[in-house]
Amino acid sequence: MARPGMIKSASFIGLFVTLLFAVNAACFDAFAPCSSGLAGGLDGSWDATTIDGQPALNFPLPFPSSDLFRSGFIRIRTQQVHGDCDDPDRTTGTAVATYNLADAGGTAKPPKYFSGRFDYDHNNNTVKITAAGYQLDGTVSGNSMTLPASHALFGTYTLVLQRN
Amino acid sequence: MTCLRSSRVLQAATLLVFLTTAANAGAQTCRGTPRGGGLAFVRGQSFVGSTNGVAAAVAGGRFAIDGDYRSLTADAEGVSGFDASVRFSLLLGGNNLLVCPSLGFVYNSEDWEFGDGGSLTTRTGSARAGLGLGYQREVYKGLSLIPFISADYDFTAIVFTLDPAEEGDEELSGDTLSRVNVQYGILAQYKFFYAGISADRYSDTKGDRPLLARWMVGITFGGSRSSQRRASVAAPIEGPGTVRSPGGR
Numbered sequence: 001m002a003r004p005g006m007i008k009s010a011s012f013i014g015l016f017v018t019l020l021f022a023v024n025a026a027c028f029d030a031f032a033p034c035s036s037g038l039a040g041g042l043d044g045s046w047d048a049t050t051i052d053g054q055p056a057l058n059f060p061l062p063f064p065s066s067d068l069f070r071s072g073f074i075r076i077r078t079q080q081v082h083g084d085c086d087d088p089d090r091t092t093g094t095a096v097a098t099y100n101l102a103d104a105g106g107t108a109k110p111p112k113y114f115s116g117r118f119d120y121d122h123n124n125n126t127v128k129i130t131a132a133g134y135q136l137d138g139t140v141s142g143n144s145m146t147l148p149a150s151h152a153l154f155g156t157y158t159l160v161l162q163r164n
Numbered sequence: 165m166t167c168l169r170s171s172r173v174l175q176a177a178t179l180l181v182f183l184t185t186a187a188n189a190g191a192q193t194c195r196g197t198p199r200g201g202g203l204a205f206v207r208g209q210s211f212v213g214s215t216n217g218v219a220a221a222v223a224g225g226r227f228a229i230d231g232d233y234r235s236l237t238a239d240a241e242g243v244s245g246f247d248a249s250v251r252f253s254l255l256l257g258g259n260n261l262l263v264c265p266s267l268g269f270v271y272n273s274e275d276w277e278f279g280d281g282g283s284l285t286t287r288t289g290s291a292r293a294g295l296g297l298g299y300q301r302e303v304y305k306g307l308s309l310i311p312f313i314s315a316d317y318d319f320t321a322i323v324f325t326l327d328p329a330e331e332g333d334e335e336l337s338g339d340t341l342s343r344v345n346v347q348y349g350i351l352a353q354y355k356f357f358y359a360g361i362s363a364d365r366y367s368d369t370k371g372d373r374p375l376l377a378r379w380m381v382g383i384t385f386g387g388s389r390s391s392q393r394r395a396s397v398a399a400p401i402e403g404p405g406t407v408r409s410p411g412g413r
Contacts, residue, residue, distance in 0.1 A: 111329055
């Protein structure tokens, strides 16, 4: 009497396991977020190298400021990956910008910090950085990032950063 | 210190007793646990890293509450954080299909240490409103499968707190996002035990892959075979994370 029940149970278990494997195979991508090891991401520190084509160090910021630019960098950390993990469409995350200025006499001023988010379009190599009410729309080419920036105090300028 | 710890243990025990008692009152829960609610270990995975935590759900009559807490183990050095969520649901429907309008809140906190002594804390809060669908089907004696899907409108606010290595002028900002979070998955329940998987994607997510996946293993509060036969059901536990998050996160 027990044999038919055992056969039935074994058949069901076999069928269920097969179904699980099938579902897992079919739906793998739908349940598998990208993990670390992103190719082509912006993660790391990007140092300002030129402003309006001139060396960033001691660059006199545009009117009305009389400050000199000393150094600056943007730290970037990816938090979300959209699309193919090996060739993503888009990555988003956190960005923190730090820059150091000196007054016209050369005396260092306290560093300035901006915290915000970035959105990088891998297909078009464009990056949008949103911080402290400002939005910078730039481009990325290899290890170089170009950010046309506009600031109420410092006017409009083009910043080029290199990956550190 | 000892007194404080004892107090927390007592609070946790009281909460557990409350949850269990409430669940035994013939409750049924939507979005994340089988009928009658449950308590589960949850492991999540996103680009940032993995999360481990607990999720619980209880219900009474036509109302349910569920929530979870997950601690982040980040892949990147210097990153830590946690997610927590709570949700209230109205349970509609009958036999096997359950429809659940819900209101909830998801909170995510993530610390990023730069390595030079500075750090950035990102706090993300999302108010969430949406609809969930859960369908329970007994496929064999005592074994039920419960596919579920939900769509929620998320209004997310992000606040940054910077603790720089060198004091300076901080121009801190917040940000807001509006998007739809879609969560889908499937649970398998056998008597008082259940296990399942769910995934989250936002309306701005591109590609096939979700932004967050969760695996859960737990026990139900009302999972006897006889009660299941009377039952309808259910859906996933929790929200993003990362935001999970933001999120998700």
